[in-house]
Amino acid sequence: MKNLFANHLAVQLQNLPSILKDSEFSGLTVYSGDSARYFEDDAAVSFRSNPHFLHYCPAGGEGHALLLRPGKRPTLLFCRPNDYWHEVHDFQDEYWVDGFDIEVYTSGSELWRRLAKLKRFAFIGAETAKAKKAGLKANPAKILHAMRWLRGVKTPYEIQCLKTATAIAARGHKAAQEAFLRGATELEIHLAYLGAAKASEADLPYPSIIGLGEKGAILHYQNRRVAGKSAVLLIDAGFRFQHYGCDITRTHCAPTAHKVFAGLVSALDSVQQDLVSQVKAGLPYVELHKSAHLGIAKILLEADLISNLSTHAVLESGISGAFFPHGLGHLLGIQVHDVGGYQSDIRGRPTHVKAFPNLRLQRPLRANEVITIEPGIYFIPMLLQKFRQHKLSSHFRWPLVEELLSCGGIRIEDNVVVLEHGQENLTRPHLPS
Numbered sequence: 001m002k003n004l005f006a007n008h009l010a011v012q013l014q015n016l017p018s019i020l021k022d023s024e025f026s027g028l029t030v031y032s033g034d035s036a037r038y039f040e041d042d043a044a045v046s047f048r049s050n051p052h053f054l055h056y057c058p059a060g061g062e063g064h065a066l067l068l069r070p071g072k073r074p075t076l077l078f079c080r081p082n083d084y085w086h087e088v089h090d091f092q093d094e095y096w097v098d099g100f101d102i103e104v105y106t107s108g109s110e111l112w113r114r115l116a117k118l119k120r121f122a123f124i125g126a127e128t129a130k131a132k133k134a135g136l137k138a139n140p141a142k143i144l145h146a147m148r149w150l151r152g153v154k155t156p157y158e159i160q161c162l163k164t165a166t167a168i169a170a171r172g173h174k175a176a177q178e179a180f181l182r183g184a185t186e187l188e189i190h191l192a193y194l195g196a197a198k199a200s201e202a203d204l205p206y207p208s209i210i211g212l213g214e215k216g217a218i219l220h221y222q223n224r225r226v227a228g229k230s231a232v233l234l235i236d237a238g239f240r241f242q243h244y245g246c247d248i249t250r251t252h253c254a255p256t257a258h259k260v261f262a263g264l265v266s267a268l269d270s271v272q273q274d275l276v277s278q279v280k281a282g283l284p285y286v287e288l289h290k291s292a293h294l295g296i297a298k299i300l301l302e303a304d305l306i307s308n309l310s311t312h313a314v315l316e317s318g319i320s321g322a323f324f325p326h327g328l329g330h331l332l333g334i335q336v337h338d339v340g341g342y343q344s345d346i347r348g349r350p351t352h353v354k355a356f357p358n359l360r361l362q363r364p365l366r367a368n369e370v371i372t373i374e375p376g377i378y379f380i381p382m383l384l385q386k387f388r389q390h391k392l393s394s395h396f397r398w399p400l401v402e403e404l405l406s407c408g409g410i411r412i413e414d415n416v417v418v419l420e421h422g423q424e425n426l427t428r429p430h431l432p433s
Contacts, residue, residue, distance in 0.1 A: 001157070001160070001242075004155075005058075005099065007155065009056065009074070013068070016068060016069070016070045017070050018346065019143055019146040020070065023122070023140065023142060025140070025143070026070075026119075026120040027067060027118075027120070027121045028067075028068040028069075028121060028122050028124055029066065029118060029122070031053065031064070031125030031126075031127060032053040032064040033050045033062055033063075033127070034126075035062050046202065049243070050126065051243075051334040052124050052147055052151075056068065057076055059076065059096070063079030067118070067121070073099075073101050074100050075100065075101045075103065077103050077105060078091060078105065079105050080105070081106055081107060081108075112130060116136075121136060122138075122139075122140050123136035123137065124143070141348065142348070144348075146347070148339040148343065149343060149345065149348070151334070151338065151339060152366060153366055154333065158370075159426075161242045162241075162244050162245075162246055162332065162370055162415065165238065165239045166415060168197050168198075168199070169197060169237065169239040169246050169248055170430030171197055172197035173193070173237065173248060175195065175197075176190075176192050177235075180233040180235075180252055185212075185227055186211070186225040186226075186228075187225065189210050189212075189235070190208060193210075193235070203240055205238045205240045205245025205246070205247065206238065206245070206247070206336050208236065208237035208238075209237070210233070211233070211408055211409075212233055213231075213407065213408050214405060214407070216232060217378045217380045217381075217408040217409040219325075219326060230254075231253060231255075231256045231258070231407075232252070232261065233251070234249070234411060235252070245332075246427075247332055247372050248414070248431065249412060250431065251265050257407070263303065264299060264303060264377055264410055267302070268296070271298075272373060272375050272412045274295065276423060278291070279365065279371070279373070279423035280418065280422050280423060284364045284365075285329075285363065285364070285365055288373075289327060289328040289359050290356075293320045294320075296320050296375060296377060297314035297319070297320045300314060300320070300323060304397055304400065305396070305400055305401060305404075306395050306396060307397065317392055319387065319392065321383075323378060323383075327356065327360050329374050330372055331360070331361055331369060332372055332415055341363070342362060367419060368417065369417075369418045371415075372415055373416055374412065376409060376410055376411035377410045379407065384396075384401060414426070
């Protein structure tokens with residue numbers, strides 16, 4: 001990792017002039033962040049570092065700052081307090097230390113006095129009041145736009161982090177599937193995932209979605225039922241490695257699952273793999289999202305859930321949106337929903353896609369971006385209800401729809417590297433199905 005990171009950091013430093021172009025600033029100070037407390041409580045909220053900080057330096061923990069100037073070695077202001085209540089992390093043996101000049105501070109106030117001496121530095125971070133007090137201008141829009149845009153294209157170091165995260169998450173997914181087939185509850189499946197990945201919940205990039213039966217139709221279901229079994233499991237779970245998180249979803253059927261639903265799972269898997277095969281640099285992601293809707297429309301027609309309409313009519317009428325209400329995917333990296341998907345260039349000009357407002361990536365793909373491809377088919381009562389009294393209601397096979405409500409939903413999600421003339425699927429080598 002040492003050489004990969006050194007090259008990664010060199011690329012980011014080469015990008016600094018583009019970030020600072022046409023601004024009043026000669027450098028950036030990027031702050032890792034401060035922990036927060038729950039209201040009326042001395043318990044801390046789980047801390048996550050500023051992702052812009054992590055893009056330059058994988059030092060975990062709060063209270064650190066980076067000083068970044070074009071043409072100069074980056075300086076890491078490392079906060080290592082004298083603290084006997086909590087474990088204090090050190091850095092001497094880390095693979096990334098050679099890339100920085102490091103100054104150690106034993107208190108946050110001492111570090112902030114150092115920041116207050118900076119001239120013509122932009123501050124990047126959530127602590128805007130502290131930055132203002134230190135005389136730093138916080139989060140200039142043009143600079144943030146540039147940082148988001150440049151984070152989209154991944155270096156070999158970043159892709160390797162995502163590959164490692166994927167390999168570990170795959171172990172968890174396999175264990176979760178085995179537990180499900182043994183008749184485990186949602187909580188037991190969750191614990192099987194954590195055990196196989198050798199992870200705590202803090203190691204996950206997001207709270208895992210583990211929905212049995214009808215709960216698979218709740219897109220961000222977050223409960224862990226301790227009782228109950230089902231013939232269907234939807235699991236959306238990832239892992240973080242060096243702060244980069246993968247995002248993988250699978251839908252599993254037990255032998256007793258409804259045969260039509262099991263057929264839908266198989267059909268959606270085929271559509272998903274076809275969508276992945278289309279990924280390449282220059283492809284408008286909106287067009288791929290539209291192709292997903294048409295593929296799902298075809299599945300609905302072939303399963304006789306919808307009849308006597310063309311695939312385009314199923315899309316244009318909003319019927320496919322009732323079964324597939326979210327975007328096809330998103331950028332992936334330090335943040336699971338990585339930044340930059342709503343801007344069309346480095347200066348932040350917005351994309352204008354009104355047809356699919358829930359789509360988090362609305363522009364053509366670039367080589368070495370990492371994206372998710374995650375089509376779904378769900379049986380969500382509140383979305384289907386509006387079609388019961390609709391002029392198109394006769395095109396629905398409502399008795400079959402009602403039979404499948406208890407099955408919840410289907411989502412199949414892989415993580416994919418965009419190449420100049422194709423793609424690399426990071427997920428399927430570890431989870432073929």
